[in-house]
Amino acid sequence: MLFVLLMILPTSIAIKVVRNPILDGGFFAVLALALAYLPVRVLVNSVTAILGKISFSMYLTHFAVLESFSRLGVSALFPRGDISSVLYFFCVVAATVLVSFFLYKGFELPWISCGRRIIGKLERGYTPSPTHSLRMTPNFLFVEEGKKNCH
Numbered sequence: 001m002l003f004v005l006l007m008i009l010p011t012s013i014a015i016k017v018v019r020n021p022i023l024d025g026g027f028f029a030v031l032a033l034a035l036a037y038l039p040v041r042v043l044v045n046s047v048t049a050i051l052g053k054i055s056f057s058m059y060l061t062h063f064a065v066l067e068s069f070s071r072l073g074v075s076a077l078f079p080r081g082d083i084s085s086v087l088y089f090f091c092v093v094a095a096t097v098l099v100s101f102f103l104y105k106g107f108e109l110p111w112i113s114c115g116r117r118i119i120g121k122l123e124r125g126y127t128p129s130p131t132h133s134l135r136m137t138p139n140f141l142f143v144e145e146g147k148k149n150c151h
Contacts, residue, residue, distance in 0.1 A: 050101075057100035057108060065096045 035044055051058075069075045069092065078088040 051097070054097065054100040054104045057103045058096050061099050061103065062092070062096045065092055065099060069095070 074091070075088065078084040078091075
């Protein structure tokens with residue numbers, strides 16, 4: 001939201017708002033702590049919780065979305081200008097959220113679950129004996145013969 005506000009403000013005002021990275025970092029740290037202890041419904045809700053969960057996927061996919069928009073000619077639909085840039089920004093964010101949500105559900109969650117199962121086995125002291133037969137699965141994980149893979 002701060003990014004959009006800074007895009008809309010005239011450049012002279014925006015530069016004065018973001019003037020000291022250390023003070024700004026301190027401000028956001030205090031804001032994060034305040035929101036942790038006194039959540040404001042506008043900033044702490046189910047939408048922001050989902051965005052927090054998919055944020056790593058968004059980080060990884062936003063360049064692919066930008067490149068796809070460029071190659072498909074979507075970026076050419078937005079002429080140069082302030083309002084067009086803001087609209088383009090929101091289109092990129094919407095597409096990135098959509099792609100990231102499906103990657104999170106279809107890729108990240110299954111692997112997080114797999115990692116939890118592996119950690120659970122390690123924490124319980126699971127050590128396969130040398131006589132266990134292992135087979136290699138298509139995704140290159142070794143699993144015990146007769147056991148299901150992490151998926």
